[in-house]
Amino acid sequence: MLKEFKDFLVRGNLxxxxxxxxxxxxxxxxxxxxxxxxxxxxxxxxxxxxDFSGLTFTIHHSVFSYGAFITAAIxxxxxxxxxxxxxxKPVDALQKRRAKGEEPAEPSDEERRHQELIAAIQGLKx
Numbered sequence: 001m002l003k004e005f006k007d008f009l010v011r012g013n014l015x016x017x018x019x020x021x022x023x024x025x026x027x028x029x030x031x032x033x034x035x036x037x038x039x040x041x042x043x044x045x046x047x048x049x050x051d052f053s054g055l056t057f058t059i060h061h062s063v064f065s066y067g068a069f070i071t072a073a074i075x076x077x078x079x080x081x082x083x084x085x086x087x088x089k090p091v092d093a094l095q096k097r098r099a100k101g102e103e104p105a106e107p108s109d110e111e112r113r114h115q116e117l118i119a120a121i122q123g124l125k126x
Contacts, residue, residue: 035078
C-alpha cells in the first residue's frame with residue numbers, strides 16, 4: 001500500500017499540478033504587488049485616492065460599501081490583463097509556431113561571428 005501511495009505521489013500529473021499551483025501562487029503574489037505598488041498609486045495620482053474601500057452610501061440604515069467593489073474590480077481587471085498578455089498571448093504564439101512546424105530562426109552571419117569570437121575568447125581563458 002505504501003508503494004502505491006508513493007507511486008501516486010510521484011505520478012507526473014500530480015507533480016505537474018503541484019508545480020502549477022506553486023507557480024500560480026507566486027504569479028498571484030507578483031501581480032498583487034504590481035497592482036498595489038504600481039497601478040494603485042497611478043490611480044491615486046489621477047483620482048486622489050488609492051483605496052476606494054471607504055466609499056459608502058446608506059439607505060434605511062443599510063451601508064453599501066461600493067468602494068471595496070471598485071478596488072476589487074480594479075485588481076481583477078489588472079490581474080486579467082497580466083494573465084492575458086504575459087501568459088495567454090505568449091503560449092498562443094508558441095502553439096501557433098509549433099502547429100506551423102516553424103523552427104527558431106537561424107542566427108545571422110553577424111550573430112555567428114559574435115558567437116565564434118566568444119568561443120575563441122573562452123578558449124583563450126581555458
